[in-house]
Amino acid sequence: MIVFKSVSKSFKGFLAVKDVTCEIHDQEIFGLLGPNGAGKTTLIMTMATVYRPTKGEVIVEGHSASAEPGTVKSLIGISFQDPKYDRILSAREILEWHGKVTGVEKPVRDKRIDEVLGKFGLTAEARKRTWTLSGGTKKKIENAKVFVQRPKIAVFDEPTAYLDVPSRLMVWDMIDELRDEGSTVLLATNMMDEADRMSDRVGIMNKGEMAQVGEPAGLKGSLKGRDVIEMTLDLVIPELTSEVSKVEEVKEARFEGDTLKIVLSNGRGLLPYLINVVSAKGGKVQSVNLKEPSLEDVFLYYTGMKLS
Amino acid sequence: MSGKPSTLSVIWVLVERDLRTLVKSPFILINRTIFFLIQLFVFAALVSKLATALGFNYFDFYSVGAVVSTITSIAFIIGEDLFEEEELGLLDYLLSLPFGHSLFVIGRALGGAVRGLIYVTPMMILVAYVDGYFSPVGVAGSLAIIFVLATGISGLSITLAMMIRNANRFDIVIALAELATVRVSAAIYPLVYMPKVLQPIASYSPVTSASDLVRAIVLPGYTAGAYETVVLLLFVGIFFGLGSAFLFRKIEGGRFE
Numbered sequence A: 001m002i003v004f005k006s007v008s009k010s011f012k013g014f015l016a017v018k019d020v021t022c023e024i025h026d027q028e029i030f031g032l033l034g035p036n037g038a039g040k041t042t043l044i045m046t047m048a049t050v051y052r053p054t055k056g057e058v059i060v061e062g063h064s065a066s067a068e069p070g071t072v073k074s075l076i077g078i079s080f081q082d083p084k085y086d087r088i089l090s091a092r093e094i095l096e097w098h099g100k101v102t103g104v105e106k107p108v109r110d111k112r113i114d115e116v117l118g119k120f121g122l123t124a125e126a127r128k129r130t131w132t133l134s135g136g137t138k139k140k141i142e143n144a145k146v147f148v149q150r151p152k153i154a155v156f157d158e159p160t161a162y163l164d165v166p167s168r169l170m171v172w173d174m175i176d177e178l179r180d181e182g183s184t185v186l187l188a189t190n191m192m193d194e195a196d197r198m199s200d201r202v203g204i205m206n207k208g209e210m211a212q213v214g215e216p217a218g219l220k221g222s223l224k225g226r227d228v229i230e231m232t233l234d235l236v237i238p239e240l241t242s243e244v245s246k247v248e249e250v251k252e253a254r255f256e257g258d259t260l261k262i263v264l265s266n267g268r269g270l271l272p273y274l275i276n277v278v279s280a281k282g283g284k285v286q287s288v289n290l291k292e293p294s295l296e297d298v299f300l301y302y303t304g305m306k307l308s
Numbered sequence B: 001m002s003g004k005p006s007t008l009s010v011i012w013v014l015v016e017r018d019l020r021t022l023v024k025s026p027f028i029l030i031n032r033t034i035f036f037l038i039q040l041f042v043f044a045a046l047v048s049k050l051a052t053a054l055g056f057n058y059f060d061f062y063s064v065g066a067v068v069s070t071i072t073s074i075a076f077i078i079g080e081d082l083f084e085e086e087e088l089g090l091l092d093y094l095l096s097l098p099f100g101h102s103l104f105v106i107g108r109a110l111g112g113a114v115r116g117l118i119y120v121t122p123m124m125i126l127v128a129y130v131d132g133y134f135s136p137v138g139v140a141g142s143l144a145i146i147f148v149l150a151t152g153i154s155g156l157s158i159t160l161a162m163m164i165r166n167a168n169r170f171d172i173v174i175a176l177a178e179l180a181t182v183r184v185s186a187a188i189y190p191l192v193y194m195p196k197v198l199q200p201i202a203s204y205s206p207v208t209s210a211s212d213l214v215r216a217i218v219l220p221g222y223t224a225g226a227y228e229t230v231v232l233l234l235f236v237g238i239f240f241g242l243g244s245a246f247l248f249r250k251i252e253g254g255r256f257e
Helices: A040-047 A069-075 A091-101 A106-119 A135-149 A165-180 A192-198 A216-222 A239-245 A267-280 A295-303 B007-023 B026-052 B058-087 B090-095 B101-130 B136-164 B167-183 B199-203 B206-218 B226-250
Strands: A002-011 A014-024 A029-033 A055-060 A076-079 A153-157 A184-189 A201-206 A209-214 A227-233 A250-256 A259-264 A285-291
Touching: A002 A040, A014 A040, A014 A055, A014 A209, A029 A040, A029 A165, A029 A192, A040 A055, A040 A153, A040 A184, A055 A069, A069 A076, A076 A135, A091 A106, A091 A135, A091 B007, A106 A135, A135 A153, A135 A165, A153 A165, A165 A184, A165 A192, A184 A192, A192 A295, A201 A216, A201 A295, A209 A216, A209 A295, A216 A295, A227 A267, A239 A250, A239 A259, A239 A267, A259 A267, A267 A285, B007 B026, B007 B101, B026 B058, B026 B101, B058 B090, B058 B101, B058 B136, B058 B167, B058 B206, B090 B101, B101 B136, B101 B226, B136 B167, B136 B206, B136 B226, B167 B206, B206 B226
Parallel strands: A029 A184, A029 A201, A076 A153, A153 A184
Antiparallel strands: A002 A014, A002 A055, A201 A209, A227 A259, A227 A285, A250 A259
């Protein structure tokens, strides 16, 4: 388990992380969301002992990151947002060195390197200097470091940035596999579909603070009155708007052309009842569209941001 | 799952990283070797002819000093490497790996020294040959002295990097430090011919000590012993300690400044 206890981190007076308190459970995938500059990377680096907290404490598997940095670092593997390795070296050399320095025994290391390079389709390029490779390939090598290490706590910062769709799916599967083998995964991302698909729980950071923590479904459900049902009818029945508005969960109902648009909470649960109301007034439903809040809506709500 | 590697394996892996990057840059090795050969066979041979009139074999004297000053210059590079790693964000990665900051400095200083030793080993063998010295044990002993000096210079370079924390300022300071350690020493000219005011400073220089110790092994008529050894070891101890235990321990990721 990872415990952040009132963690703050400032750089020359600028407070990058403000009083963050949060727990990450064993073997969960914890999605860390937030706009650029929200403090995600600073929080991760504080956990990894690269930065020292200005205030508060991070406890990793029962060890204080400040008092026992060596032990904490031996539990953590990080795939950085921007690839960080010697670009004069080849992918195989980078992975060999990383495996060696993180204590992966040679026979296991060799096997894992071959496996990971194979999965990423990098076997043919494994001996080329990495500075000659594309951005996506460099990113795969950065991720591969953690898959070779297989640490107790695996941190991925934007793991699928620059990657094509098959590679993204591959990385997601490999992260799932890592968790199934016993790792706890901290996934920092700006991609809401990635966070929604991968995370058991998410934490939303904004301006250095942890604005909200919860399961994606729970957070989406917490946005009351944001479901939208659009029912296209065979004819416009004006009194339907007042009839539907009698339902407590309905915030708004109006016709847009021949479509009855209802803004409400719990749209999925109330849909059968609302269809019955329409039928009782002599209307025929030709099509229905239910739109529920996405994790993107949750993100925008808690960060106070708007889509341009 | 991965584990926590032993202290020795961490030091070795850090040294190995410097060696891996070294073999990928043969151009630097070739460049330094050509520079050394020109200094030895053009500059030293020429000055030696002028100095012969004084009854002094400058070529032999200079040949040893050239090896010592070459490794001094190479060992200073480690500080520049740290700034480069900081700029590329590599330092964050290195600091996140499972070893302490002190071990990191020790590994880097030793890596810098081993890298330097690889550069100068062929030069030292060549110098021993042209100076007419053929004992492999003596050459190995000379290389050991040079290696000790290089670890101290690497420690000094890391210490300066941690104190200055600005790449541009570091470049200037390191150029001056290199100039001072090599020029204010008995590496390339005898102490007696130096300005009187600089002689006492040069006599405390680790570069002087290393040069004198190697000359005492390779060249007939030169002596050196306990004093030079103590100066050299003190220098290494101080800058290893300053760099690792005192200054680098406080470093964090991100930018140095």
